[in-house]
Amino acid sequence: MVRRTPREVRIFVEGGGDDNASLKAECRKAFKKLLERAGFAGRLPSVIACGGRQAAYEQFKQACREDRYDAVLLVDSEALVSQSSPWEHVRRRVGDGWERPAEASDDDLHFMAQCMEAWIVADRAGLRGYFGEALHDKALPARADLEQVAKLDLYHALSEATQRTSKGRYGKGRDSFKLLAVVDPAAIRRGCPTWGERFFADLARRLPAVRG
Numbered sequence: 001m002v003r004r005t006p007r008e009v010r011i012f013v014e015g016g017g018d019d020n021a022s023l024k025a026e027c028r029k030a031f032k033k034l035l036e037r038a039g040f041a042g043r044l045p046s047v048i049a050c051g052g053r054q055a056a057y058e059q060f061k062q063a064c065r066e067d068r069y070d071a072v073l074l075v076d077s078e079a080l081v082s083q084s085s086p087w088e089h090v091r092r093r094v095g096d097g098w099e100r101p102a103e104a105s106d107d108d109l110h111f112m113a114q115c116m117e118a119w120i121v122a123d124r125a126g127l128r129g130y131f132g133e134a135l136h137d138k139a140l141p142a143r144a145d146l147e148q149v150a151k152l153d154l155y156h157a158l159s160e161a162t163q164r165t166s167k168g169r170y171g172k173g174r175d176s177f178k179l180l181a182v183v184d185p186a187a188i189r190r191g192c193p194t195w196g197e198r199f200f201a202d203l204a205r206r207l208p209a210v211r212g
Contacts, residue, residue: 007070009045009206012060014075015116015177016049023173024049030177038185038200043207045072053078057090057098064103070206071104074199077111078151081195086111107202113147113195116176117154122146122191123183130179131165146191 013031016024027049035044046069050056053075063071075090083089086109087100100109112119120127121140128135139160141149149157158170167175188196 007068009072009203010048010063010069011045011072011074012048012050012056012063014050014053014056014112016051017173019051023177024051026177030180033181034183034185035203038203040203040207043209045203045207053096057096060104060108061101064101064108067103072108072110072202072206073104074110074112076115076151077113077195079114080148080150081111081113110199110202111195113192114149115151115154116180117151117158117172118146118149118192119183119188119196120176120179121149121154121158122196123187126179126182126184126187127161130175130182131162131167134165136161136164144191145193147194147196 011031013027016027028047031047031049032044035041035047048059050059056073056075060071060073063069077086077089078095079093081089083092085106087098087104087106089111090096090098090109091100100106124137124140127140128137140157141153143149146154155170155172162168162170185200189200
């Protein structure tokens with residue numbers, strides 16, 4: 001029996017800015033480090049930093065049409081996901097209105113719910129290692145399920161928690177990918193138990209384990 005070689009997995013990620021090559025490179029590097037710590041070293045997917053969310057969707061659609069890769073779309077959900085289907089969420093969300101490509105399934109769309117900062121806040125130890133002992137932990141959301149915390153509330157909490165640190169208040173462009181590069185994937189899976197857990201579990205299914 002002929003074994004079919006698994007196709008290259010490509011993750012089309014919202015992030016890096018539309019016209020900022022250095023930030024896109026930082027985005028790719030941060031995700032590489034995150035996925036290595038998650039146990040995918042030696043079988044890493046390709047991470048395509050697309051800039052804005054619409055650009056990520058368009059590039060994902062093109063990859064689906066070409067059918068050369070195992071394509072995954074990873075974006076912020078921007079709001080609480082109340083639909084059972086992720087594609088229904090982005091179809092209904094004002095500002096998106098995205099239709100599911102005919103070649104794609106629900107498994108191909110993943111959320112950093114409600115934004116990537118939920119993943120960052122999930123790892124308090126990583127935040128303290130980056131910002132130092134002046135980090136004000138009590139300003140951060142106390143709830144276990146960070147996916148329930150609104151995007152603007154996460155931004156505000158990070159700003160308040162970091163205002164007295166030597167780095168100053170959290171800045172998305174300056175800090176987000178540097179923090180993602182040190183976040184513990186296990187903390188993401190605990191703090192974001194629906195969509196964070198789903199993302200890493202799905203990658204484990206797509207990426208065959210390396211046999212020694």
